[in-house]
Amino acid sequence: MESAATQPPVHPSEGPHYNPVVTLNGWSLPFRMNGNVKEFHLVAEPVEREMAEGMTAYLWGYNGQSPGPTIECVEGDRVRIFVSNKLPEHTTIHWHGMILPCGMDGVAGLTQPAIPSGKTFVYEFDAVKSGTFMYHPHGDEMVQMAMGMMGMFIIHPKDPTFMPVDRDFVFMLSAYDIDPGSYLPRVMEMTDFNMWTINSRIFPDVAPLVAATGDRVRVRVGNLTMTNHPIHMHGYDFEVTCTDGGWVRPEARWPEVSIDIPVGAMRAYEFDAVYPGDWALHCHKSHHTMNAMGHEVPTFIGANKAEVAKKIRQVQPEYMPMGTKGMADMAEMSMPLPDNTIPMMTGWGQFGSLEMGGMFTVMKVRDGREAGNYEDPGDYEHPPGTVAYEWTGALAAAPTAPAGSADGSAFRKSDVRQIKMSGSDHSGH
Incomplete structure (x- = not known):
């Protein structure tokens, strides 16, 4: 890719027709027909991924980017995937959630020998089940996935009248621990990640999902982080229509405005785009909508830092005391940052x-x-x-809850005094 912009979907020129997906800040892998076999070529290699303007991560991925390009085919296709390894160590690819021969499952040492550095292996199987799947290594998995090796695999239904949509979006959730000022993820981290990404991009440089009023829209989300993500979309309710286990039967679907994406899983949801507007779509874990999030920052809300600020400015004149009224100031103030680091809170809209x-x-x-x-x-x-x-204008006094306990009885000062004297604890002893 010449840029990290979302590439327009490319309709197939050979083989069965399908409505291609749109990969946020990504693209779909081209294929060629060799007889009745659809051939793809994946290259596992070190990549540079621009997470946002002003920050680049040194990752491992496929075909020049992380996550790798989306693979698309049609139910019933015979696919042949060449995998060339340009990493400094061996690798494999596991086709997550797919039905295929055991020897094509991609588990190093168990179902195949690992692909040595500099070698090319071939995976070949029939796409027997439509749905949304993922691909990732199953050799030195902790390091290689922490470095960004992952991608999405879409198998479209053979029957074009089954589950049709007008717009079909797909993206991968991934997380990294990249120290401010550095480029490489800390691959040993398991809990305190600081870069939460959509297709290895961070807001404000995650592409929007664009639809026309009246479109039927599907959003497919894969999660290869180490925690779950409750994905919330404003302005709509929707139905969960697919997991990586398959399509959800109509009678089993339920309405939602947030859907939790478990670790190592995907969820697809659908809705009719009948309400025009700019509707936020995000993970509802608040730290996951931050950049370069530190986890050892003390809370200064309510503290008076005026005197200590005077002393600090004697050695650091540009010091600004922050956090005494909350963290919102950090989004509006331009503070010096290390190279290759994005502000923790950022992004501007028409109202601020x-x-x-x-x-x-x-x-x-x-x-x-x-x-x-x-x-x-x-x-x-x-x-x-x-x-x-x-x-x-003028406002009447706002209503307040009536004084008293939950059952309506008054809670007297003498009751409080008696509780304190008895030394009662929260367990009731």
């Missing part, structure tokens, strides 16, 4: 700072959007009278 980062993007629904157009339409033009505004 978004104070976001990491796993955050926007679902943009617009009237009159032509099919196949995925360009960012810019800020939403709100109809008059539909934006929250400041009230400057």
